[in-house]
Amino acid sequence: MATEAQHSTTRRDFLFVATGAVAGVGAAATIWPLINQMNPDASTLAVASVEFNLNGIESGQSVTILWRGLPVFVRNRTDKEVEEAKAVPMAELRDPETDEQRTKKGHENWLIMIANCTHLGCIPTGESGEFDGWSCPCHGSQFDTAGRVRKGPAPTNLVVPPYEFISDTLVRIG
């Protein structure tokens, strides 16, 4: 035993490192649930999709519905607004997306998007701003009739959530 202790790596060193490693893993495993409790809970995750009936929303009218606690704009665009959106050259856009990419084929008049500004989350005001779309009261971002950012600090277009048309008048978001 006495000679063993003179080796550069002893059994004691090994035990020391191994104990430290186990303690480290244990500490991380203890801390993670203490942080993870802050993540969205089961009741929040449970309301992941909603169905919404488009009946009664006239051309030129918007409604705001809630999806996962987030407000969602559902707008029945006028023909003029759709034409305006389609006429915009891609070169003018900060986050280039065509109007077709932001709507569903055969339902081009319906624009469905999360209402929070992509800058810091305020709700833009509809039918306002220089581009006939939305303008954000908080920091001055402006969006066109397809909800694409045209001016101000917002980095990207208003977000189109995943959705599908179940029938001509019923959509499921999420």
Added chain:
Amino acid sequence: MSEHSTYTPGSGLEKWLDERLPIIRFSKEHLMDFPTPKNLNYWWTFGAILVMCLGIQIVTGVILAMHYTPNIGMAFDSVEHIRRDVNGGRMIQSFHAVGASMFFAAVYIHIFRGMYFGSYKAPREILWILGVLIFVLMMATAFMGYVLPWGQMSGWAATVITNIFAAIPVIGTPLLELLRGGFSVGNPTLNRFFSLHYLLPFVIAAVVALHIWALHVPGNNNPIGVDVKDSRDTLPFHPYYTMKDAFGMVLFLIPFVWFAFFAPDILGHPDNYIQFDSQVTPAHIVPEWYFLPFYAILRAIDFNLLFINSKLLGVMFFIGSIVILFLLPWLDTAKVRSGSFRPMFKWFYWLFVINFIGLTYLGAQPAEGIYVLLSKVCTAYYFIHFVVILPVVSCIEKPRPLPTSISESVLAKSHA
């Protein structure tokens, strides 16, 4: 500076205690006999005023927590309940709300005093850094406290400020959801903000203790910035500065109680008396006045730079505007501390103050027209002051001759 104790335990009991826990000796050394430069002016009373502010916030806050309900269905009404029904609740609530504003007013004066008199320079860098840390903690605490009444400004402040974290690449969105406890600001957000709003003031108190500890190692800076040389330069803290500080506190309480008694809502926003609605943002949202300069910086950046988008860039400038304060001791390399003896620095100091007030004004204006441009100019100047002007002025400036000692400068003044 700790071997100046004149304490000799008077009684047998004191001697017994002194050998076990020398708390009386410690208090006498640090709260009574502590040698303090004899030329400190009234700007130096703000340290004590800030301790008083923290005390007021903790006492009124603990009381408010006895009546407040951190639930989105009841929070708004419970604040109204405090203001209308709770005995004396109207005053306790207004002292807490006004107290936050007064706390920030005092801390800004305290910070700008340190900037003018070079209180951040060696050997007080740690003292300064702890001070900036306290300022950051105060901002976090004030922000979470502002969310608790759950009015329109509360909810939208929570939305906008938590969204700042979403600008961080890759981990931004998961981090945002972790902070909010949901996809949007809701009950989990309010509940945790209440918990943290109760916790943070005690963390601040602990950092204040470190701040005072770091102060008591080199001792106070002073208006001429010349080191203490001997006992003729100092006075014991008690009674000279306990009295001066107490008088400063009384003067400070005059506007404080004026606001609390006569205009408790004047520093707030009418929109915060409308309950939070996650579907409607008020037409013009602004933070509390004490956040306006930093808010103006956040908002001024509306352009992309290389691969960094405008949102992330704005957040970087916003965070940078505070982080740069931590670096101040190494940006201003001039050996002379006090601005009174620095002819060039003095001008740039006041320009910086005016620019900062300008940012405060711009933060309250709508993001349109000339205000957008002015915000960019003032933001640029804020950073130029730290990164260009201070280092350059430190190199080229020829300071005026310094008095040889504190006591000489005091005597020269009284003879003049």
